[in-house]
Amino acid sequence: MSQNKDRRTAILEAALGLIAERGFHGTPASLIAERAGVGVGTIYRYFRDKDELIHAVFQDVEKRQIEIITRNYDEGRPFRERFVHLCRNVYHCLMENPLEFRFLEQYFDSPYGVEQRRRLDNLSRPFGRLFFAGKGQQVLKDVPDKMLYSLVFGPIAFSIKEHNAGFLQLDAERIDLFIGALWDAIRR
């Protein structure tokens, strides 16, 4: 019973790690099976085919991320404070698990993820509410939400890539510096 759960999880984790490291190309089912400590055939007991496996990995990752992003989030706090909190959480959860980040990168920019592009909205729903309120209170620039998303997520994703590639050291202080700049970009 929990054996099932464990195997499935092992396969998902192996796939996540391998795909993050080697891309979709470079990770044959045989490798996934090997790292998961499982026979090749077993993969097909849990997932119809490789595509289904990959989408399952995505959903798994997404679920965890949403959980982290909204952790300790209090809609009652002042506006800027909420923004900083959310951004910190985003940085946190993307930097904490570089594997997940690399997987998401690949996923969204590949045919797999194109259909799911809208799902980004899930990740950013709390931001959506924040932006709505902010525009209403004339705190934020009065531009389409998508523009605000771009101004916030664009730099975050870009900077984490640079960080992971070793070109930019991102410590807590730098991150707050960044978030300050993001705020400057979206504030009225």
Add this chain to the structure above:
Amino acid sequence: MSQNKDRRTAILEAALGLIAERGFHGTPASLIAERAGVGVGTIYRYFRDKDELIHAVFQDVEKRQIEIITRNYDEGRPFRERFVHLCRNVYHCLMENPLEFRFLEQYFDSPYGVEQRRRLDNLSRPFGRLFFAGKGQQVLKDVPDKMLYSLVFGPIAFSIKEHNAGFLQLDAERIDLFIGALWDAIRR
């Protein structure tokens, strides 16, 4: 003589288009040959293997982009004006050729492009000089160049993706609105 040039070019263009549309996976050499109006074997006359072809496509695209970005660029103009000019050109050249943009996206976020990540520096060298001057004159935030890059290229890339996916209409006016926000993010 120019026949050679033409064939090579035809192969590069076919590869660019197909990879942009279908990803690295989905484009076998046979398809590239077919679209280029060329025998499969011919590809291997011009490129050692598929990897070399893909890197060649990248270099080709990069060259054209640099040319466009620095077009009509006058280092003598005032600071903010230069910034706006460069940003407009970046938007312009990335939006003008969605195929090239999609190719670059895939390339950079795949094992192919990781080793070339540094090359982004080529694309952004004029920005580098701008940032250096701007920090010296205390016009820009005194943070690492990579942070400034992230604050500028991150939103640009992100917003163009949204545009290409049909979620955000980007006309000249919007673009200038964007560039204004980018400026707010990096200015002191």
Add this chain to the structure above:
DNA sequence: TTTCCCGGAATGAACATTCATTCTATGGTC
């Protein structure tokens, strides 16, 4: 015994790459 789950060898499809052969262009000879 029956049922269910595993592993991993076996299968076949999809590809990248090669290479024997066919073309084409050039220039020398009459």
Add this chain to the structure above:
DNA sequence: GACCATAGAATGAATGTTCATTCCGGGAAA
């Protein structure tokens, strides 16, 4: 000009490899 010889480019069928997926023998649980 007509003819031929040669070099080197182009071709695509053939090859070998790499997978995703299937299948079957074996063993654990019931």
